[in-house]
Amino acid sequence: MAIKDLPKEEYVLPGSAACPGCPATIALRTVLKALGKRTILVIPAWWTAVIQSWYPHTSFKVPILNIAFEAAAAAASGVSSGLKVLGEKDINVVVWAGDGGTYDIGIQALSGALERNTDFIYICYNNQIYSNTGIQRSGATPYAAWTTTTVGGKREFNKDMGAIVMAHRIPYVATACISYPEDLYKKVMKAKEIRGPKYIEILTPCPPGWRFSMDKTVEVGRLAVETGAWPLYEYENGKMSFNGFSKLILEGKVKRKPIEEWLKMQGRFRNLFKPKRDEERIRRIEEFIERMWEDFRSKV
Amino acid sequence: MRIVVDTGNHIAAKAVQMARVDVVAAYPITPQTTIVERIAEYVEKGEFHGDYICVESEHSAMSACIGASAVGARTFTATSSHGLLLMHEMLHWAALARLPIVMANVNRAIGPGWNIWSDQNDSISQRDTGWIQFYCSSNQEIFDTIIQAFKLGEHEKVQLPVMVNYDGFILSHTSLPVKIPEQEEIDEFLPKRKIKWKLDINNPITHGNIIMPNDYPKIRRAMQEAHENAHGIIKEISREWEERFGIYHGELLELYKCDDVDYVLLSMGALGAESKVAVDEMRKKGRKIGLARVRVLRPFPKKEVIELARHSDLIVIDRNISVGMEGALFTEIKASLYGEVDAKVYGYIAGLGGKDVTFKDISKMCERVMDGKYGGYMIFDVEG
Numbered sequence: 169m170a171i172k173d174l175p176k177e178e179y180v181l182p183g184s185a186a187c188p189g190c191p192a193t194i195a196l197r198t199v200l201k202a203l204g205k206r207t208i209l210v211i212p213a214w215w216t217a218v219i220q221s222w223y224p225h226t227s228f229k230v231p232i233l234n235i236a237f238e239a240a241a242a243a244a245s246g247v248s249s250g251l252k253v254l255g256e257k258d259i260n261v262v263v264w265a266g267d268g269g270t271y272d273i274g275i276q277a278l279s280g281a282l283e284r285n286t287d288f289i290y291i292c293y294n295n296q297i298y299s300n301t302g303i304q305r306s307g308a309t310p311y312a313a314w315t316t317t318t319v320g321g322k323r324e325f326n327k328d329m330g331a332i333v334m335a336h337r338i339p340y341v342a343t344a345c346i347s348y349p350e351d352l353y354k355k356v357m358k359a360k361e362i363r364g365p366k367y368i369e370i371l372t373p374c375p376p377g378w379r380f381s382m383d384k385t386v387e388v389g390r391l392a393v394e395t396g397a398w399p400l401y402e403y404e405n406g407k408m409s410f411n412g413f414s415k416l417i418l419e420g421k422v423k424r425k426p427i428e429e430w431l432k433m434q435g436r437f438r439n440l441f442k443p444k445r446d447e448e449r450i451r452r453i454e455e456f457i458e459r460m461w462e463d464f465r466s467k468v
Numbered sequence: 469m470r471i472v473v474d475t476g477n478h479i480a481a482k483a484v485q486m487a488r489v490d491v492v493a494a495y496p497i498t499p500q501t502t503i504v505e506r507i508a509e510y511v512e513k514g515e516f517h518g519d520y521i522c523v524e525s526e527h528s529a530m531s532a533c534i535g536a537s538a539v540g541a542r543t544f545t546a547t548s549s550h551g552l553l554l555m556h557e558m559l560h561w562a563a564l565a566r567l568p569i570v571m572a573n574v575n576r577a578i579g580p581g582w583n584i585w586s587d588q589n590d591s592i593s594q595r596d597t598g599w600i601q602f603y604c605s606s607n608q609e610i611f612d613t614i615i616q617a618f619k620l621g622e623h624e625k626v627q628l629p630v631m632v633n634y635d636g637f638i639l640s641h642t643s644l645p646v647k648i649p650e651q652e653e654i655d656e657f658l659p660k661r662k663i664k665w666k667l668d669i670n671n672p673i674t675h676g677n678i679i680m681p682n683d684y685p686k687i688r689r690a691m692q693e694a695h696e697n698a699h700g701i702i703k704e705i706s707r708e709w710e711e712r713f714g715i716y717h718g719e720l721l722e723l724y725k726c727d728d729v730d731y732v733l734l735s736m737g738a739l740g741a742e743s744k745v746a747v748d749e750m751r752k753k754g755r756k757i758g759l760a761r762v763r764v765l766r767p768f769p770k771k772e773v774i775e776l777a778r779h780s781d782l783i784v785i786d787r788n789i790s791v792g793m794e795g796a797l798f799t800e801i802k803a804s805l806y807g808e809v810d811a812k813v814y815g816y817i818a819g820l821g822g823k824d825v826t827f828k829d830i831s832k833m834c835e836r837v838m839d840g841k842y843g844g845y846m847i848f849d850v851e852g
Contacts, residue, residue, distance in 0.1 A: 208669065217677065217678070220678070221677065226673070229672055232672075232674040233538050233667055233676065234675060235531060239528070239558060242532045243535035244535060245523070245532045246533060246541075249521050250536035250541035253491060254539065254540060277527075277528050280524030
């Protein structure tokens, strides 16, 4: 399917307070085209809470419940349960949360909702930082990345949220990237048809947060996939499978592009190259990614 | 109508079942646990029409209640002490979202050290969240107030969450006889929830997005008006209950022997029930004292308290402490009287952390005042 074949109906309307070219609205536009009208969004405190426009206006054409930062998955359990008891069927209950609200402050509520088999889709929009409050480190921020709270570069590696979610043995888990909208669309369409908890995580490069020019958003996303820094996979019925370029990497049909190509595009990794090349930290990143792929190969 | 002898918690669960609650989301905590256990039993036996979400924390319990209530479900939760404190953020959220969630809070002290006994500091800490707050003094009142709370919260002029408080163990685990009306009678009193707003795919609204300083004060004022409306509607509902079922627990205050007295004693919860016994004892000795049990802390019964103070001085016993000031009820009563009436108000704190307060203790506190030996504000259990 090509982008031109996506449904014409728009659920993200003009009047949003997002910056031009914001990857959040690009992602949400694609996701809502897949979900359609019969959808209720639950949105915790994060960037999408800000861009909905101001009361009494809205730029979204599906009902939205805004909720506190750590509470989205629990609120979605309530929405899902309420709809069930009231006999309202075939409504997609969808959490649309950031990586801070997923990896960190919201992880308990998410784990609870997954474990109790809530019928919903949890979508984590991962831009690897707390972007709503500026640019602070989260559990998703990669090693060595500059943020306003990791000024010399983050000292820890990011969590493997996908593995944490898969450990709940839910019916469907997928990763996606803003640079591959057709892939994202397909995955949301698939999740929609499955009952129980579904988790989709979308990598979304953030121009101000990652320090690159806003015309490079799609390119930075593609390089994340092509260097193997971000894998595209699905997990269904207890099995992982890989998509697109990630499948070729996994099967050894292509070699990952050097991670430096991705790092060098982003000002947040400048510490690794200036004033002089930081061989030690670049090696650690390379090793981390290689280990991740070895781990994937052992699972598939 | 039939009479059942059971604990306060089981009676609360019965009320939830008979109110035809759609969604319960709750997390166990002592001494609330037997409420959720009983609801789980109802679910297992097919005797509960709704869904029970076993959440992983109280914060999630209230968040799930908000989600369920926002799609139009009649929603209930129950908690206590630290559980209520963990909910704090979402209590504000539920009230600002104007969702008529009903909660039973089994009053329990706060740690450290761990103390599972009765104390109202948990719910007093939630006074400013916008919830309506009831305090019960018997198992009958627990049953009746939970049913009434749905009617009150769902009233089109109220649309607020309601917290029904009662003392841990003293009521939660003590069996007392309770008159239970027939299901049809409850259904007639409490029809299906009427929806003021909900998440509706055919009318997609965005709830809770950014609101600018020019608009925000309006939603706060609307909440204040809803509380003012609730003041009158609580009275209507109490009278309707009395007409239908012949049971009356008072309105915002329960007045007991308050005519032609020099002093009125004010307290809340089970302490209020014990105070009745104390008043009877003191009256036998010729003391001119009555009792005003405070059933509703929010909206505060300001007008009623002023009326009492026009004819008598007031003695207040709090089972809570706003540390650095005094008991909360004492403060609120004095604030209500300011500029309205020049009565004397005497305060004590007693029964913190489940310390037993007998009618003799209560009489002792009151008699000291009446004999002109008040001696100042104090925590009676320590200094008395």
